[in-house]
Amino acid sequence: MRGFGMRSVGNIGWLEKPEPQCGPLDAIVRPTIVAPCTSDVRVAQGWASPRTDRILGHEAVGEVVEVGELVTRFRPGDLVAVPCVTPDWLAPGVQRPRTIGHDTEEEGSFKFVGYKDGVMAELAHVNQADANLALIPDGVTPEAALMATDMMPTGLRGAEAADISFGETVVVIGIGPVGLMAVAGSVLRGAGRVVAVGGRDVTCDLALEYGATETVRHAGRSADDLASRIRQCVSEVDKVIVAGGDAAALATAVRIVKAGGVVSNINFYDQAASLTMPLVDWGLGMADKDIRGSFCPGGGAQLGRLLELIKHGRVDPTKLITHKLKGFDALPEAFDLMAEKPPDLIKPIVYL
Amino acid sequence: MRGFGMRSVGNIGWLEKPEPQCGPLDAIVRPTIVAPCTSDVRVAQGWASPRTDRILGHEAVGEVVEVGELVTRFRPGDLVAVPCVTPDWLAPGVQRPRTIGHDTEEEGSFKFVGYKDGVMAELAHVNQADANLALIPDGVTPEAALMATDMMPTGLRGAEAADISFGETVVVIGIGPVGLMAVAGSVLRGAGRVVAVGGRDVTCDLALEYGATETVRHAGRSADDLASRIRQCVSEVDKVIVAGGDAAALATAVRIVKAGGVVSNINFYDQAASLTMPLVDWGLGMADKDIRGSFCPGGGAQLGRLLELIKHGRVDPTKLITHKLKGFDALPEAFDLMAEKPPDLIKPIVYL
Amino acid sequence: MRGFGMRSVGNIGWLEKPEPQCGPLDAIVRPTIVAPCTSDVRVAQGWASPRTDRILGHEAVGEVVEVGELVTRFRPGDLVAVPCVTPDWLAPGVQRPRTIGHDTEEEGSFKFVGYKDGVMAELAHVNQADANLALIPDGVTPEAALMATDMMPTGLRGAEAADISFGETVVVIGIGPVGLMAVAGSVLRGAGRVVAVGGRDVTCDLALEYGATETVRHAGRSADDLASRIRQCVSEVDKVIVAGGDAAALATAVRIVKAGGVVSNINFYDQAASLTMPLVDWGLGMADKDIRGSFCPGGGAQLGRLLELIKHGRVDPTKLITHKLKGFDALPEAFDLMAEKPPDLIKPIVYL
C-alpha cells in the first residue's frame, strides 16, 4: 500500500509498504481525513531518534475495515477517531494514577511517531482497538473529531497540568494550534485573565476568539524583553503554559510565573537546543515554581470525553482548520505547509 | 444602630444594637447592597444552634468607613465586597492545604451566621480586613460583586470539589442560586454534558443559559423515581453536585453516580432530617464513590479571584438577581421573599 | 476439578467443576497457598447479589501452569501472587486517573468474588495475565506475598485515601487484618498519633506492634459512648479510617473527625444495615468532612509495588497470620475459622 513519510532523516516522500496485519486485539482503519503535525515535520528533520522507511502522521479519523477476534466494542464500518497516543494498556507502566497512558519508555505510547508506521497511508494499524479507538458520536463532525486526536488533548492537557484555580491569570506562550487549544482549555478550567503570546495575526485573532483577554507579540523580542513586556501587562502571573518557541520560552515562563506557580510545558524542543534554567528566577531552587512536562494523554476513553466537549458546544476546534486539501496526492503539499507555516496557516487537513 | 435579624428562633424583626468597634486588624464597613440568603432564613428557623438578638445577613458590598491601625491594604472610602466566610487567618486550623479557611470548629469561620452580627445593618464589622476584604475592580458592578460573596464561591466550590475532568457528565441536583452557580462552575471546569435538576421554570431556563445541556424536574417525584428519570437521560454520571433538596437528594446522588465518581455536597440540611445512605448503591461501602461535604472558601484573595472571573466575562452572576428592592426598610420584604420563594424568584437584593 | 465454595446462599461445601480454559491473554494458576476472607464468608451468607455453584476465594499465591499465546511477561513455572482485583484493562472505565482498576460496573473488577470462580480450587483462571499477575521477588516469602493480594492493598488504600499529612492524628476503627494494615499504612504515610479501635487482645496487641500509639476497646459501647471515649483520648482527629464494624462505625467516624477532615471507608457493610449519617456532626452538610468509599486497587503492577515494600522491610504482613492449615481438605476448617473468628484468630492460611 502507499503511504507518505520519511525514507531517512531529511528525505521525505512516498513509501510503498505491505498492508498492516491485524492482531487479535487490533483494528485496521482506513483513514478518511488526516492532518500533518509539526512533530511529523520535526521527526522527519531528525529531532528525535532517527527513523528510516517510516510512514508519518498521527492525526486521523477513518473507517474501521477489520478487527481482531478479541475486539468487542468496534466492528468494520464504524466511523472512528484514532488518538495520537495509543498505549499498550496491559503494560505495567499504565497502572499509575498520575500518568495515564505511559506504557513503557519515554513516549513509548506515542507509537505512530516513534515506533511504527503512521496514518498518512491507505491503511493504519491500531493496537488494542477496544481501548484505543473512539466512535464519533452524532453531533460531532469528522473534522472536529480529527482535531480531538492530538491538538485538543495536548492543549487541554497543558491547561490541566497547569492546575488552574478559578479566576487565576494564565499566560500561554506559543499559540500554534496546540497553544490555541491551551488558551481554550485555560478558559474551560476557569482562568480569569488569559494572555496569549504569539507571532502572527491569524493566531492572535483566534486566541481572542477562544477567550484570551489580550495578546502579546513575541516577534523580535529577546527573552528578557518578552518577560518585561508580559510583566507590564500583568503584575502577577499564576500559571504559564509553554506551547511553542525555543528554549528561551521555558526560561521566560520560569521568570514570569509567581512563586508558588506552575509552568506547564507541552512544547517539543529541538534536541540541539540548550535549555538553561534561569536560576535566580527559580529562587535558586526555592521559589516553589513547578515545571511540569506533560504528554498528550492517550486512549479512546479520553478521546471520547473530548468528543463530548465538542458535542455539547464547549469548544469548537474546527476553527483551527485554515486549509483543506483534497486527495491522497495532496499529502506532500499539506506536509510542506506545516513545515513552512505561511502567515495564514494554523492547521491544514487532507481528505483522502 | 439599626439591623434586621432574629430576636430568637422564629422571631425575626428589627434590632437596635450598639455600633461595632474596630479592632486593630479590623474594618468597619457600611453595607450599600445586601442580599438575604436561604441560610439566614434557616438559621432564623432554628436549623443551626439557636441564637438570640442577632443581626442576620452575610452577603454585602459596601464602603469601608474605618480600619484598625494595623490594616495596610484598605482605607476608608474603599468600595469592597465582604466574603461570607471570614476566617481568623492566625488560627492554627487555616494552615492546611485541603481546607483553606476553616479556622477553629465546624463553620467557625462562617462568622456572620454563626458567631456575630451580620451585614443587614447600618454598619458591619469585618475581622482581619487585610485578609478578608476584596476591592471591587473596574469593570465589575457592585451587584455582580455582591453575588461573589456567597452564591458564586459556594456554587463554584461545589464544582471544584466534584473534581471534574474535561468532557465528563455532571448532574446538579437543586438549582437555586447556588446550584445555578454550580452549573456555571461545572462548565467552567470543563464538563461536557450537564443535567440540571430543578423545580421551577425560572431556574430551569437560567440553568440552560448557564450551560446546562438539559433539565429534569424533580417536583412530585420520589427519590427512586427521580433517580430513574435521570438515568433515562444519561447512562453514565461521572459527578453529582447536590445544591438543594432534602436528605433524599443526597441518596439520589449516591445512587446515580458511577463507581469511582464523586458526590459533591454544598447543600445545607435541616437538622431534623434523617440522612440515610443507600448502602447497596454505595456498593456496601466499596463502590469508590466519594461524598465530599464542601464549605464556601473564605477570604479576600479567593473573592478577588472570583471578581477576576466576572471582570473577564467568564460568568455573569447578575442573572441570578430577579428582585431589586430599595431602602433599608425593604429588608423584611426581601427576607420574606427568600423564605417564601415565589415562582419568579431566584435572588433578591436590597439597596440600602 | 475440585473447589470449595457456595452451592447457593447459606450452603457451602465442595464443588466439582470443569477445569478453567486459558484465553489468549490469560493464565491458569495452580494455587499453592490461599487465605479465606471475611468477604467470602459474607458473600456465602448472601450479602451481595446471590450466587450459585461458585468456587470462592480471592487471595492466592501459586504457580503458573499455562499462559495464553499473547502473554509475554509470564510463563509456566513462574511463582506468582494473584491480586484480588483483576481488572479488564482494555475497558474504558480503567482509563481514569482517580480510580485505577474499575473496569465496568461497581466492583466489576473484583471478579473472584463477584463474577467467576475463585482461587480455593485446584486451578484458577486469571484474566489478562500480563497486567494482573506479579512475580514474587527474591526476599519475599510466599506467605507475605499472599497477604499482599488483599489485606495489605485494601488496608493501605484506606490510609492513602485518608490523605494523611505528616504528623496528623489518625483513628482506625475496626482492626481485623485489613484494619491492622490500615494502621501500618497510616504510619507509612507519616501519621503521628494513631488510635486503633478494636475488640480483642490479639488484634490490639498487634496494632501496637504495627505502630498504633494507643488502643480503644469498642466492645459493649454505643456509638455515642465510643465517640466520647475516643475524644477523651484525642482532642482533635484529622483522619478516620473505617475498616470494620456495623453502620454505627461510619457514624462514629463522621462524628469524631474534625471539620476539614476525611473519613476513609474500606469496610464492607451488611446490605441489611441502615446507614444513617449524623447530620449535625456533618455540619448539616457544611463541615467539609469528606467521606471516601475506597476499593482495593487492582492489577499486578500495584501488587508488585507492595511486594517491594515487604522486600525492603517496611512492613511485615505475615504477623497477621495466626493459623496455618495444611492440605486441600483443610479449606472448610479455614473457612469456618474466618466465619467464627475465635479470640486468637486474625488470619488463617491454607497450604494446598
Place this chain on the structure above:
Amino acid sequence: MRGFGMRSVGNIGWLEKPEPQCGPLDAIVRPTIVAPCTSDVRVAQGWASPRTDRILGHEAVGEVVEVGELVTRFRPGDLVAVPCVTPDWLAPGVQRPRTIGHDTEEEGSFKFVGYKDGVMAELAHVNQADANLALIPDGVTPEAALMATDMMPTGLRGAEAADISFGETVVVIGIGPVGLMAVAGSVLRGAGRVVAVGGRDVTCDLALEYGATETVRHAGRSADDLASRIRQCVSEVDKVIVAGGDAAALATAVRIVKAGGVVSNINFYDQAASLTMPLVDWGLGMADKDIRGSFCPGGGAQLGRLLELIKHGRVDPTKLITHKLKGFDALPEAFDLMAEKPPDLIKPIVYL
C-alpha cells in the same frame, strides 16, 4: 544586644544591634539552642541578594520573653520552637491550597534569612506569634524540636512534593542533614527502595539508619558517570529528591527518573551556577517528568505536626546532631564548622 551575622558579603562577625521591638501580634524569643545552616553560610557568601549588617540564623528553640497585646496562644515563659519560615498570614498570597506559606514575593516568608535579623542573637523577633510559634510538647527534647525548625520540614517537604506512592523507588541526591531527612521522609511516605547518593561515610551510614536500602558515592563522578552508576543499581527510578549538589545534580535527576516520574528539588543553588536541563532526557519536553521546586512550609501548626511525629517515635532527628557547642561565644566556631564541613560533621548546634 549582641548577635552573630554578616556585616557585608564575605565579612562575618559579631554585631551589636538594638533589641527587637514587639508589635501587637508578635513575640520576642530568647533563643536557648540554635543551629547554623548551610544557607546562612551561603547568604554570607553572597548567593542571594546582598545584605549588610544582618544577624544570621533561622533555626532556634527558646523561651518566650514578651508577647504583643493581640497574642492569645503564647505567653512569657513558654518553651517554643521557631520555624525558619514565618509567613505573614494576613497577606493574600498565603490563601492558596498549593503553597501554604508563601506570603508575598519569592522566599518572602523566609524572613530570618532574607528580610530581618535572625536567631543567632540574644533576642529574636517572631512575627504573628499565634500563627508562627509552636509549643514544645512533653516527650520532645529541645534538641529534637530544633531539628524540626528547618532540617526536618525541608527534607520532609521534598518527600511530600515527590508524590511517592507505596512501594516506589526513590533516589535522594545529596544527603546532608536535609537530604537525610528526605530519606527518612521517603520511608514515612511509603517508599520501597531508597537509594541515597552521598559523599561521606558519616552521612551514608546515617542514611542507612534512616531507611535507605543502599548508598552510592558521588565523589569524583561526572554527571554521566553518576547517572550510569545509579541506573546500574536500580533499573527504574520513580521519584528523585535533589537535596544537595551543584547544577549537575538536577540534570542527573532528570536523566534517571522514569517517564511520568517526579524530580523534587529542595536544593539551594549557587546563583553563579548554570543550570542546563538535559533536553533529550526530558523527552524534548514530552517525557512527563515534573520538576518541582519546593520550599520549606512555614508556620507553627505545620511545625507542631512535625513535633507530633517526633513525640510518637516516627523519626528521631537528633541523630543528625554530630557537634554540640556551649555558649554564645561558640557561634563563630559553629558557623565555621558548617562552612567547612569536616568529614565527621552533619549538624552542629550551640547552647546559648
